[in-house]
Amino acid sequence: xxxxxxxxxxxxxxxxxxxxxxxxxxxxxxxxxxxxxxxxxxxxxxxxxxxxxxxxxxxxxxxxxxxxxxxxxxxxxxxxxxxxxxxxxxxxxxxxxxxxxxxxxxxxxxxxxxxxxxxxxxxxxxxxxxxxxxxxxxxxxxxxxxxxxxxxxxxxxxxxxxxxxxxxxxxxxxxxxxxxxxxxxxxxxxxxxxxxxxxxxxxxxxxxxxxxxxxxxxxxxxxxxxxxxxxxxxxxxxxxxxxxxxxxxxxxxxxxxxxxxxxxxxxxxxxxxxxxxxxxxxxxxxxxxxxxxxxxxxxxxxxxxxxxxxxxxxxxxxxxxxxxxxxxxxxxxxxxxxxxxxxxxxxxxxxxxxxxxxxxxxxxx
Amino acid sequence: xxxxxxxxxxxxxxxxxxxxxxxxxxxxxxxxxxxxxxxxxxxxxxxxxxxxxxxxxxxxxxxxxxxxxxxxxxxxxxxxxxxxxxxxxxxxxxxxxxxxxxxxxxxxxxxxxxxxxxxxxxxxxxxxxxxxxxxxxxxxxxxxxxxxxxxxxxxxxxxxxxxxxxxxxxxxxxxxxxxxxxxxxxxxxxxxxxxxxxxxxxxxxxxxxxxxxxxxxxxxxxxxxxxxxxxxxxxxxxxxxxxxxxxxxxxxxxxxxxxxxxxxxxxxxxxxxxxxxxxxxxxxxxxxxxxxxxxxxxxxxxxxxxxxxxxxxxxxxxxxxxxxxxxxxxxxxxxxxxxxxxxxxxxxxxxxxxxxxxxxxxxxx
Numbered sequence: 001x002x003x004x005x006x007x008x009x010x011x012x013x014x015x016x017x018x019x020x021x022x023x024x025x026x027x028x029x030x031x032x033x034x035x036x037x038x039x040x041x042x043x044x045x046x047x048x049x050x051x052x053x054x055x056x057x058x059x060x061x062x063x064x065x066x067x068x069x070x071x072x073x074x075x076x077x078x079x080x081x082x083x084x085x086x087x088x089x090x091x092x093x094x095x096x097x098x099x100x101x102x103x104x105x106x107x108x109x110x111x112x113x114x115x116x117x118x119x120x121x122x123x124x125x126x127x128x129x130x131x132x133x134x135x136x137x138x139x140x141x142x143x144x145x146x147x148x149x150x151x152x153x154x155x156x157x158x159x160x161x162x163x164x165x166x167x168x169x170x171x172x173x174x175x176x177x178x179x180x181x182x183x184x185x186x187x188x189x190x191x192x193x194x195x196x197x198x199x200x201x202x203x204x205x206x207x208x209x210x211x212x213x214x215x216x217x218x219x220x221x222x223x224x225x226x227x228x229x230x231x232x233x234x235x236x237x238x239x240x241x242x243x244x245x246x247x248x249x250x251x252x253x254x255x256x257x258x259x260x261x262x263x264x265x266x267x268x269x270x271x272x273x274x275x276x277x278x279x280x281x282x283x284x285x286x287x288x289x290x291x292x293x294x295x296x297x298x299x300x301x302x303x304x305x306x307x308x309x310x311x312x313x314x315x316x317x318x319x320x321x322x323x324x325x326x327x328x329x330x331x332x333x334x335x336x337x338x339x340x341x342x343x344x345x346x347x348x349x350x351x352x353x354x355x356x357x358x359x360x361x362x363x364x365x
Numbered sequence: 366x367x368x369x370x371x372x373x374x375x376x377x378x379x380x381x382x383x384x385x386x387x388x389x390x391x392x393x394x395x396x397x398x399x400x401x402x403x404x405x406x407x408x409x410x411x412x413x414x415x416x417x418x419x420x421x422x423x424x425x426x427x428x429x430x431x432x433x434x435x436x437x438x439x440x441x442x443x444x445x446x447x448x449x450x451x452x453x454x455x456x457x458x459x460x461x462x463x464x465x466x467x468x469x470x471x472x473x474x475x476x477x478x479x480x481x482x483x484x485x486x487x488x489x490x491x492x493x494x495x496x497x498x499x500x501x502x503x504x505x506x507x508x509x510x511x512x513x514x515x516x517x518x519x520x521x522x523x524x525x526x527x528x529x530x531x532x533x534x535x536x537x538x539x540x541x542x543x544x545x546x547x548x549x550x551x552x553x554x555x556x557x558x559x560x561x562x563x564x565x566x567x568x569x570x571x572x573x574x575x576x577x578x579x580x581x582x583x584x585x586x587x588x589x590x591x592x593x594x595x596x597x598x599x600x601x602x603x604x605x606x607x608x609x610x611x612x613x614x615x616x617x618x619x620x621x622x623x624x625x626x627x628x629x630x631x632x633x634x635x636x637x638x639x640x641x642x643x644x645x646x647x648x649x650x651x652x653x654x655x656x657x658x659x660x661x662x663x664x665x666x667x668x669x670x671x672x673x674x675x676x677x678x679x680x681x682x683x684x685x686x687x688x689x690x691x692x693x694x695x696x697x698x699x700x701x702x703x704x705x706x707x708x709x710x711x712x713x714x715x716x717x718x719x720x721x722x723x724x725x726x727x728x729x730x
Contacts, residue, residue, distance in 0.1 A: 076659075077657070077658060077659065078476075078657075079475060079476025079477075079654070079657040080445050080446065080474075080475040080476055081445065081446040081475045081476040081477045081657075082476035082477055082653070082654075082657040082658055084658045084659060109445070110444060110445040110446045110475055110476075111443075111444030111445055111446040111447035111475075111479070112444075112446045112447055112477060112479050114476070114477050114653065114658075116658050116659075139615075139619075151678075151681075152675060152678055152687035153687060153688075154680060154681045154684040154685070154686055154687045154688070155675075155678035155679065155680065155681065155686060155687040156678070156679040156680060156681045156682075157678060157679045159674075159675060159678055159687075167611055169614050169618070177610065177614070179607040179608075179610070179611055181601075181603075181604040181607055181608075182604075183604075184601075185595065185600050185601045186599075186600070186601065202599050202600070204599075204600045205600070207681070210681075210682065211679070211680070211681030211682060212681075212682075229594060229595050229600075229601050229604050229605070230550065230594050230595060230596075230600075230601075230605075231600055234551075234567050234569075235550050235551070235567070235569045235570070235594075235595075235596055235600070236546075236549075236550045236551065236594045236595075236605075238546075238688070238690075239546045239547075239548075239594050240594070240595075240601075241687070241690075242544040242546055242690045243544075243546075243608075245542065245544070245675075245690065246532055246544055249534050249542070249668070249671070250504075253534070253664060253667050253668060253671060254504075254655075254658045254659055254664065255658065255659065256659060259667075259671060260671065260674060260675065261674070277667070277670065288447070288479065289444070289447075290619075292442070292443075292444040292446075292447040293442060293447055293449045293479075293481050293619045293620065294441075294442065294449060294481075294619055294620065294621060298621075299618060299619065302618050302624075302642070303614070303618060305642065306614070306618060306624060306625065309524075309625055309626070310517060310520075310524060310610075310625065313516075313517055313520035313521070313522060313524055314520065314521040314522045314576070315519060315520065315521060315576070316516075316519045316520065316521045316572070316575075316576030316577075317521075317575065317576060317577070319519040320519070321519055321520060322517035322518060322519045322520040322524075322606070323518075323519070323603070325603075325606075325607045325610065
C-alpha cells in the first residue's frame with residue numbers, strides 16, 4: 001500500500017463513509033446517520049481530533065465486539081425533570097443524542113430536563129449536543145467522563161479524564177455563544193503534536209510519572225499525566241481538578257457508570273482498568289427552556305448586546321481583543337463547508353484501511 | 366480611638382453582632398438571623414474575606430439606602446422545575462437563601478429546581494447554599510455575578526466578576542465533596558495581600574491597565590484586571606473566561622440583572638456603572654434530588670469510595686497528595702468552633718466603628 005497523503009474531502013463524502021462503516025456492523029440506518037452526524041459536526045467545526053479521525057477507534061471497538069451496535073437503551077429512573085438511562089453499551093454517538101433529546105423533551109414539559117447516562121461510550125464533541133438544544137430555544141448542557149489522562153492537583157498519576165463541559169446560549173442577530181471546553185489545561189493532542197515536532201512544551205501542561213512538571217512531551221505520554229485547568233496551586237490548578245471531578249460525579253456516580261481512573265478507555269490500545277465500579281462510561285445532559293425563566297426573544301436580544309459589549313473590550317496589544325466562545329469553530333465551519341475538510345496522512349491511511357476491510361470506496365471531493 | 370488589635374471572637378458573638386447590625390436598619394429578626402448565618406458560615410469555614418469582614422460594606426450600603434432592608438421578593442415566572450425571582454433590591458444574604466429554598470422545594474416536587482434571581486445584592490459565599498442542599502439529600506448548585514474585576518482573555522480591562530461556581534455531593538461515612546471556586550485564577554484578596562507585604566506576584570494572576578502581565582500587585586489594583594482561570598491562551602485562559610461568562614449569563618441575562626461590566630458594585634467606594642442593562646446583580650441556584658437519578662444511599666456509598674480512591678492517589682513529592690474539595694474549609698471549621706475566629710486589626714476596627722454607630726457592644730470570646 002502506498003503511503004497516504006494529505007487529502008481534502010467534502011463533508012458529505014466523509015459523512016457517507018462514516019454511515020457505511022457503522023452500517024457494516026449492523027448499526028441501523030437511523031443510528032448510523034446519527035453517529036455520522038456527530039462526527040461530521042466535529043470535522044466541520046475544526047475539532048479534528050473528534051471527527052473521522054476517531055472513526056478507526058469506533059471501527060476497532062465494534063469489530064472486537066466491545067461496543068453493542070444495536071443497543072436497547074433503557075430508562076432506569078425518572079421524574080418530571082430527570083431521567084437516568086442505561087445505554088446498553090451502545091455507541092456514545094447514538095446513546096448520547098437519544099439522552100440529549102430526552103432532556104429536551106423533559107424540558108418541554110417541565111421547564112428543564114436533566115439526564116444522567118451510564119453504560120455508554122465516547123460521545124464525540126460535547127458541543128454537538130448543546131447546538132441541538134439551541135434549535136429548540138433551549139440552553140443545553142453536556143458533560144462526559146473519558147479515559148484517565150489528568151492528574152488531580154498534587155497527584156502524580158492520571159485519575160480523571162479531560163472531562164469536558166459544554167453549554168450554549170442563543171443570540172438573535174448575533175451567532176450563539178457556544179462553550180465547549182475540556183477541564184484540563186490542554187488537550188492530549190497538543191502534547192502529541194509537540195512530540196511529533198520534537199519540540200518542548202510550556203510549563204503547566206503536564207507532569208512526568210513522578211508528578212514533576214514536564215517540558216518534554218514524551219514524559220507525559222510515557223506514564224505521566226496532563227494537568228488540570230489552572231495547572232498548579234498558585235494559578236488555581238485545584239479549580240480545574242474540582243471541575244473535572246464535578247463532571248465525573250454528575251456523569252458517572254449519578255448514573256452508575258465507571259468513574260475516575262476506572263473509566264473504560266476509548267482507544268483499543270489502552271489497558272482496560274482492573275477494577276469496575278459501574279457500567280461503561282457516563283454522560284450528563286441538561287436542557288433549560290429559556291422561556292421557563294424569561295421571555296425568549298428578550299433573552300436573545302440581550303445576548304446580542306452581551307456579544308457586542310464583549311467584542312468592544314479594549315484589546316491586549318498584539319491581539320484582536322476577546323473572542324466570543326464559538327468564534328473559531330464558526331470560522332472553521334464556514335471555510336470547510338466551502339473548501340472541504342483536509343485530513344492528515346495518518347487519518348487518510350486509517351480510512352483507507354477501513355475502506356479495504358468493509359469494501360466501501362473512500363471518495364474525496 | 367486607639368488602634369485595634371488582632372482579636373479572637375466566638376462565632377456566636379460574631380453572629381449576634383451581625384444580627385443586631387442588620388436589625389438596626391429594620392431588617393426583620395428572621396432575615397437578620399438568616400443573613401448572619403451566611404456570614405458566620407464563611408467565618409467558620411475560613412473564607413475570611415466573605416464573613417464579618419464584609420459586614421462594614423453591608424452596613425454602609427444599608428446606611429446609604431442602597432439596599433432595601435425589607436424586600437418584597439417577587440416571583441416573576443415559573444414552571445414545574447424553574448422560577449425567576451426579583452429580589453426587590455434586598456440583601457443578597459436574605460434573597461439568595463430564599464431563592465435557594467425555592468430551588469429545593471421545586472426539586473422536591475419535580476426532581477430538580479432551578480432559580481434565576483435578579484435585583485439582588487452580594488450573597489456571601491456560594492458554598493453556603495450548596496451545603497443547605499446536602500441537608501435535604503440534594504446536589505446543590507450556586508452561582509453569582511459580582512463587581513467587574515476580571516479581564517476576558519485578550520482583553521485589557523475588567524469586564525467580568527470573579528463569578529463563583531459552587532456544587533456539593535454528599536458522602537455517607539465520608540464528609541461531603543464541597544466545590545466552591547471563583548472562575549478567576551486567584552481572588553483579589555491575594556493581590557491585596559501581596560500589596561500589603563510589598564511582594565511581587567507570580568505571572569498569570571493579573572494584568573496592568575494595558576493588558577500586560579503584571580508582577581507588581583499595584584498595577585492590577587490601579588486600573589488593571591485579574592486574569593481568568595487558566596491565565597493565558599497557552600494554559601487555557603479562554604476556559605476560565607468561558608466559565609465566568611457562563612455564570613454571568615445564567616445569573617443575569619436569564620434573570621434580567623446587570624451583567625458583565627454593568628454589575629452593581631458591592632463596595633461603596635467603587636464607581637457605579639454608567640449604564641444599566643437590568644436590575645441589581647444576579648444569582649443562579651440549582652437543586653437536584655439525588656433519588657431522582659439513583660438510589661440516594663447507593664450514591665452516597667459510591668461517593669465515599671470515590672473519596673477514598675482519590676485520597677489514595679500517588680502524591681506529588683513534597684505534598685500530601687490530592688485534597689478532596691472542602692477539606693481546607695472543614696479543617697478551619699473544626700478549629701474555629703473550638704478556638705474562635707481570629708479577626709485582623711482592620712476588621713476589628715470596622716466592627717468597633719459599627720458598634721459605636723449602632724450602640725451595640727462588640728463582645729469577644
